[in-house]
Amino acid sequence: MPREISHFAQKLNNFILLSEDELECLADLQTTPIHVQRGSELVHQGDTKQAAYILQAGWGCSSKLLPDGGRQIITFPLPGDCIGLRSVLLRTSDHSFSAVTDAIVTRVEVSRILRVFADYPYIGAAVLWAASRDEALIVEHLASVGRRNAVERTAHFFLELHDRLRLAGLASSGEFDCPLTQYLLADALGLSAIHVNRVLRELRERGLLTFQDRKATIHDHVALRQLSGYEALEEGPLMARGMEPQGTGR
Amino acid sequence: MPREISHFAQKLNNFILLSEDELECLADLQTTPIHVQRGSELVHQGDTKQAAYILQAGWGCSSKLLPDGGRQIITFPLPGDCIGLRSVLLRTSDHSFSAVTDAIVTRVEVSRILRVFADYPYIGAAVLWAASRDEALIVEHLASVGRRNAVERTAHFFLELHDRLRLAGLASSGEFDCPLTQYLLADALGLSAIHVNRVLRELRERGLLTFQDRKATIHDHVALRQLSGYEALEEGPLMARGMEPQGTGR
């Protein structure tokens, strides 16, 4: 990994502006890339492991498998996102992670994480912030699956994805590459693949959103937001140096 | 608050056995109880606040309100659970918290949290563990709402609740008091209240589970687990002193 700003560092930078030292530390954390082939599983639900990963390139998919064979996709990690950070302290991983496209990840051991937290309190705070934001996305996802109908849910999903990709610098306004299949969408949205297809057609015919040939286009952002009740992600540096986290210094 | 082991300390103790000092610190954290009346809202979605709460007594309900008036209940906090820990670093609270029964909470400021994390690394690790477990519950909830039918979902919910209450010492095996209404259940399970009623009747008639008069009884634990695919919560001290968290010491 050449010493350039990683997606991960960029993401944390959204919370608090990082110093040269801290960027250095983050770079050290993300050495030795691991290549994961499209479709292969990096972490299997039930694994007893004590490491997290940072996704460097490609799209991922963390999902929960049900005894009856069904699965619920929790989120599609994008470059810069953490994988398995939640279950790092749990005895066993509560979910699986597999690669949607060919992907590159870097591994981070628990002990390493905790050491960095102790040595670089600002990084610790920023990671906690990122983890909080990711959890908020899961909560929003839960609300979507529980209380929105298929069309609203799908619209909401694409708006959120659009925002996440823009924050990661991977989407120009209104359009983005999206390697997801309708089956993956279905498992994420709690629908059947066939119904996803119908919903996508409806959104297309209503001139709101097109998802074809691995490319998604938002035609009517306003109408989609109105329809789905989507609220934009918080953006921009949120915390200035010298604020709260100072208490965590030694 | 008299100096006795709080529910919160008990919960953390499940992860790592706490020292006298640490128990003292936790006790100091939970002074000045705030009484919250049944039905009233302590935190409103969108609030810009920077404090978390610990639920000391009673049942809570954290939910997300949708623009169309619907709501999705994320979880029902029980004594010892944290409230708003996730959104403490976010600019605005992403969910509301209200009291299902008359309840008592204690408030913890962000600055306080971060200081404790720095001074008592074991507490920090234990809190992170608890937060991870809570997030795992939300993920499981998402899987439930997305991929289980009404009966499975309801069965799963009650098994989980039973386990959580047992860990908190609030349920004898197979039976527990449960102040939830069918409307609350509906908003948690992503169903209509009427359908919840029908599902409860079915579970009752099949001899699996009774929920009447604010009291829930698990009649056939095995069949319910089979039906819903529920997996028991991890239990017992998970981490010994001198393990990982030592890296976080000063």
Next chain:
DNA sequence: CGACGCTTTGACACAACTCAACAACCGTGG
């Protein structure tokens, strides 16, 4: 070329929702 993965469409079934009504229970106030 055939096989495979993904999308698209139609017909039908069923789970869950809505609407409507009523019963039981509560605390409150006359």
Next chain:
DNA sequence: CCACGGTTGTTGAGTTGTGTCAAAGCGTCG
């Protein structure tokens, strides 16, 4: 004391959103 409105639970009838099954179209890749 009873009457009252409000909350919660219960049930039925009809509707609808979404799932299931089946089949065909279309790329791509070996």
